Amino acid sequence: MTLNCIAVDDEPLALGLICSFIEQTPFLKLAGSFSSGIKALEALHEHSIDLIFLDIQMPDLTGIQLARTLESKPGSAKPRVIFTTAFNNYAIEGYKVDALDYLLKPYDYEEFLKAANKARAYAEMLQSKQLAPDHEEYIFLKIEYQLVRVAIKDIVYIEGLKDYAKIHLINEVKPLLSLITLKSLEEKLPPRLFMRIHRSFIIALEKIDAITKNTVQIGGTNITIGDQYKDAMKQFLSNWL
Known part of the structure; x- marks a missing residue:
């Protein structure tokens, strides 16, 4: 090359x-x-x-x-x-x-x-x-001037912090911090596996443990469902109820 x-x-x-x-x-x-x-x-x-x-x-x-x-x-x-x-x-x-x-x-x-x-x-x-445009096993994220490969199956949820994103992974106590907006990261992730439920959170759908009217529980973390995302969550739930 x-x-x-x-x-x-x-x-x-x-x-x-x-x-x-x-x-x-x-x-x-x-x-x-x-x-x-x-x-x-x-x-x-x-x-x-x-x-x-x-x-x-x-x-x-x-x-x-x-x-x-x-x-x-x-x-x-x-x-x-x-x-x-x-x-x-x-x-x-x-x-x-x-x-x-x-x-x-x-x-x-x-x-x-x-x-x-x-x-x-x-x-x-x-x-x-x-x-390989249909390849959905991993994404690359910029972490401290390095391109780090992150397995999509290991992502639990993602928290947006202005221009940064904290990627919480299975079996990892410390999340990865990458200089990328939540919107840009949302575009990289397969929509059948992830959903944005708040202006500051994207969740892995298969990692959900419980859902209430206003929150999603993943492990020991409760994440609020933003008002503008509630309809999308209802549509997701209708496919399973």
């Missing part, structure tokens, strides 16, 4: 370094290099790009701002971002724009290759998922 890449950095030496690293990496193809985010945007509209090595602090348009504008094109996934920066205080911002990784300047080829391999692994995972 070859990833089409662009490099974006307003510092000529830094831009030259990242381009040389890309060119010596067999599975990366350099499709362009740019000294500003605005110029990079033009290229992103015209070409299919898989991966962007992106400086954060740039005039006119910062790397964070550019990353927020990225969208997927028909037939292809959204370009993924690896940030390059001289500052180590952008982790949260990187999470919020779903960056794969970030390289702290000055970095060497070994560090670069580690980040690039992470991008290749992500692309291969997406490709395998596209080849």
Whole structure:
């Protein structure tokens, strides 16, 4: 698998370094290099790009701002971002724009290759998922800059916390915390197995122990059924009563 890449950095030496690293990496193809985010945007509209090595602090348009504008094109996934920066205080911002990784300047080829391999692994995972669209055994979630495979059968319920989700699993005391909205996670899960019963909760239907008028009991946890979700729950129950 070859990833089409662009490099974006307003510092000529830094831009030259990242381009040389890309060119010596067999599975990366350099499709362009740019000294500003605005110029990079033009290229992103015209070409299919898989991966962007992106400086954060740039005039006119910062790397964070550019990353927020990225969208997927028909037939292809959204370009993924690896940030390059001289500052180590952008982790949260990187999470919020779903960056794969970030390289702290000055970095060497070994560090670069580690980040690039992470991008290749992500692309291969997406490709395998596209080849098997009906596969419902597991999903991948981003946990602390890693893509963690989570077995769908192990999910008990999911709690939404603004931009994060807490995934409660069977036989696990501590839930997984992933930077993903509940809405996005709901779209990843098979609807025949999961139901959203509250603006902050998705439950695994087969894990339900008891249901009252206003709550669902799963193990030792009682979860309130939100008013706007009660009709869906009634419809679910009508199939079994």
